[in-house]
Amino acid sequence: MALQSLDIERRSATTVPPPGVRTPAQVAKLIDISKCIGCKACQAACLEWNDLRDEVGVCHGTYDNPTDLSAKSWTVMRFHEAQTADGRLEWHIRKDGCMHCADPGCLKACPSPGAIVQYANGIVDFHSEHCIGCGYCLMGCPFHIPRLSQEDHRAYKCTLCSDRVAVGLEPACVKSCPTGCIGFGSKEDMVHVAAGRVAELKERGFAHAGLYDPQGVGGTHVMYVLPHADQPELYSGLPKDPTIxxxxxxxxxxxxxxxxxxxxxxxxxxxxxxxxxxPEEVHEESEAGPGGPAGPGGAQPPTGGR
Amino acid sequence: MTTRNDQIERYTGSQRAAHWVSAISFILLALSGLALFHPAMAWLANLLGGGQWNRILHPFIGVLWFLVFARFALPLMGSNVITGGDLKWLAQVRRVLAHDASGIPPVGRYNGGQKVLYWVLLLGMLVLLASGVVIWEPYFADRFPVDLRRIAVLAHAVTAWGLILSIIVHVTASVWTAGSLTAMVRGKVSRAWAKHHHPGWYREVG
Incomplete structure (x- = not known):
């Protein structure tokens, strides 16, 4: 157990119950897309807290930087411009990263005992020292999140700052967000907060605003408030009904x-x-001679030509 | 004039070597593959030096198996064409297993069961090779779409069971058929053995 104070709900490739004497609250991160300004403070805070330094890339002509998740970038902002029916511009900016599924496909697929755990508080965490680099978690994940490092051949993704949460702190991205777009608390509270925000958005004309907490994976411990919850694909390909x-x-x-x-x-x-x-034995004496008769008990080979 | 010590060559030295390299590779592949397949078998990963080594070595052993087995098996293809007589043999396999060969068409170099095994292994090996390349980290897997990898990993597992089951039958049959193991270890069989089990082949070479 990497974090002694966090009980484990599920452990990869393990057939006996994991340690679980505590009954902690289920936690959740709520990302309110309608409040995101795309400042990337969360990306920077993630690198900072987890002590990661991804390669400095080049500008691809978009705000996306880096353009994709990697073994060293566990969260990235995805920018997408769209035109509304009445010709206005809408900028959809989604903070992408692990969704911390209640039914995690990565953990289901993992063949290495203890390389992936789901803590009792809902966080799905990779214990990299047990990772064998097979890439099965990449196949299990319905959100295309884990990335294999080409340096140490182990898979990495967002930990929901399990180390911070274990000692009562919020994840680094939550702490850094200047607009209050990212919230953290019990899942119950976050669902409640989201309901209030969705009602506000509906009042302001976003008729299809809603909470993204996909039930196909048992719900997630990272949820989005989406102004257009009827079209999650708008937000850089967020799957509409993800399942394993x-x-x-x-x-x-x-x-x-x-x-x-x-x-x-x-x-x-x-x-x-x-x-x-x-055993099927051959009786040497009875069959050794050419054309000799088979003795009692010895099978007579058929003699017909082929 | 024949005597009971008179022996016929069934497999050459290089065929025997290829068979056993292939057999050892297969056993290592089966055990390391089971370690990746079922948590109850995960401890088998220690055989090749732990999880990471298991993941690293399994595909390379797989390629070795492919090359050696193909070298061994492809020249034997002509002896493994399934004929009408083989189908009759297969239909009456229960009688064969009950030590009663009367009325069963004469067997050539290989019987119907051996020929089925031959084709199952050859085709299974091709499926394992193709699906194995698709899921081979870190060299090839990221070149294939994730949905193809998901299908490949399932096909790899299911084909592997098929081959493990086939090899269990193969090992049982070779131990049960006294003299077969010697044929593959020492290369020679007795005339009586050849005449009893493979009369068609015996007429050609005996």
Whole structure:
């Protein structure tokens, strides 16, 4: 256990219950997209607290910098300009990063015991010292979040500042946000705060404003207030109804017990067959001579031509 | 004049070597693959030196297996064409297993079961190679779309079970058929063995 004070709800590739004597509150981060000004203070705070220094990139002609998540950039602002029906400009700026799913696909896919844990407070965390670099979490994630480092061959993503949360602090991005766009607290409280904000947005003309807390992954511990919740794809491809891929569900669900049972039963069956039936032996004397008759008990080889 | 010591060569030295390199690779692949497949088998990762080494070595052993097995098996393709007689053999396999070979068409170099194994291994190996490259971190996986990787990793797992099950049958059959293991270790079989198990082949080489 990396953080002794945080109980574990689920542990990757583990078949026994993880440590769990405490009953902490479920936490959540609420990102109110309607309040984001795209200043990237959260990105800077993330690098600062987690002591990461990603490579300095080049300008691609957009505000996106870096243009994508990486093993050293666990959160990035994604900028998207859109024109409304009445010809006005809308700027959708979304802080992208791990959603901390209640049913995490990364953890489901991970084959290394303890490399991914879900704390009892809802945070999904990678314990990199146990990571084997297989990339299965990349296949499990419905949000395309984890990134494999080409330097140490381990996967990285946002930890929701599990180390800060463990000692009663809010995540670094929350602390740095100058507009109060990012909130943090119990999931219950954040859902309540979001409901108030959604009502305000609706009053101000955003008829489809709503909370993004996708139930296909059991809800998430990072939620968005979206002015256009009916079209989450507007916000740089936020999936409308994310779920763990059915291929991954099959692979990490029913295939595991069936595969192991089939192999075990086949091995046992083969051994028992041999024990019961005895070996198929050739009787040298009866069959050695050309055309010699088969003795009693020796199988007579058929002689028909082919 | 034949005597009971008179032996026929069934496999050359290089065929035997290829078979056993292939067999050892397969066992390492099966164990390291199971470690990645099921949490109950995760401890097997220690066999190759722990999780990271298991992940690093498994695909390289896979490529070795592909090359050695292909070198061994492809020249044997001609002996593994499935014929009508093989289908009859397969239909009556219960009688074969009950030590009763009467009325079963004569077997050539390989019987129906061996031929089925041959094709299952060859085709399975191609599926494993293709799907394995698609999910091979850190060299190739990021060149493929994630949905293809998800399908590939499932196909890899399911094909691997198929081959593990086939190899369990193969090992059981070779131990059960007394003299087969010797054929693959020492390369030679007795005339009686050849005549009993592979009369068609015996007529060609005996």
């Amino acid at each position: 891929s059915p291929w991954v569900q099959l692979w990490k669900g029913i295939a595991k017990p069936i595969g192991l049972a089939a192999i075990g039963l086949a091995a046992l069956g083969g051994f028992l067959f041999y024990v019961k039936s005895g």
